[in-house]
Amino acid sequence: MTTVTTALAVVLTFAVLAALAAILLRDVLNAIIAFGAFSFGISVAWVLLAAPDVALTEAAVGAGITTVLFLVTIAKTVRPAGERLLETVEWRSVAVVAVLVGALLTTVRSLPAVGAADAPVATSRITEYYLQNAYPETGVENVVTAVLAAYRGFDTLGEATVVIAAGVAVVLVLRQEAYV
Amino acid sequence: MAVSGVVDTVLLAAASAFVLFAIVLVYRIVAGPTMQDRVIAVNAIGTNAVVVLALLAAALDQPGFLDIALVYGMLNFLMSIAISKFTVERGGVI
Amino acid sequence: MTPLELLAIALVAAGTFFGFVAVVGIVRLPDLYARAHATSKSDTLGIILTLGGVALVLGADVSVAKTVLLGAFLFVTNPTAAHAITRAAHDQGIEPWTTEDEASAAGDGAKPTEGEE
Structure with a gap:
């Protein structure tokens, strides 16, 4: 079981990194591409947690359909001006989110x-x-x-x-x- | 879900290695520099996903995971084609 | 450890190696057109080898047919996707990376012919 746990840790690390890339990239098309990578991490994580039907849904919806829907949506938008690669981070919002996540994480211990x-x-x-x-x-x-x-x-x-x-x-x- | 034997451990280690490769490829997604570089990286991550799912199917002895791998492979191809078509003729996906 | 298992482990190890080569290529090569080689060639070979090992482990079953189908599908679509992506890049006018010598040679001689689209 420990090897499965190790694999799960690696997969979740990947998912967090891909999610950060999707959040921080400034051009929306780049963010969509990074989001497609994120769906891979989540799909494999579901497989490792022995939920293949959810993984199948994530593979179908996350990798394929969501991307196409997002592309159709952003066809109506314009690309941001300037050459800046990453979004500027609003640190006060990050602090609020960090407090909220910390509060929610305290409940994890009571889960079976x-x-x-x-x-x-x-x-x-x-x-x-x-x-x-x-x-x-x-x-x-x-x-x-x-x-x-x-x-x-x-x-x-x-x-x-x-x-x-x-x-x-x-x-x-x-x-x-x-x-x- | 029990892991037994050397072969299963090797398969799981290979799956973890492919996920590590995917982590390295996130660098290319962030760094770019062009849109197509990112699509190439995501395409490689998607094919890695297919391999990882197939390896997990063999390691955990769950042949049903191969169906997920098949679906993922098809939709990964669809995604690459959709994005490359989109970057050429903006909005021409459907 | 039967010889079949050893062969499966060898195939998976070789496939992982070629996957590693593909990742090194995608991260280190100088431009998009060179990186497309890594994903279309090395990655495809890694996939075929790894799926071969997976098929050996799964044994004679309907799942082996699925694995072979998966390998055949990726064998066709992976280079096709790389080709489509690089063609989109070429349509957008992204120039291939060249060394100093090639660039000056192209500058001295006749202008390289443009694609006729």
């Missing part, structure tokens, strides 16, 4: 360890119910899919409706320009 057997999610009666009854009741082999698509089917339907409405709205806005 990753994969701990006595974590509330592992011992809960609901978890047990889903694990035992998901397949007989719904016929779906993956429990996560069973919960999302069967037990919370109407919730997922509502989410899908919202996403489709947002997509239609975006296409309507973009079609007014010469992007068809």
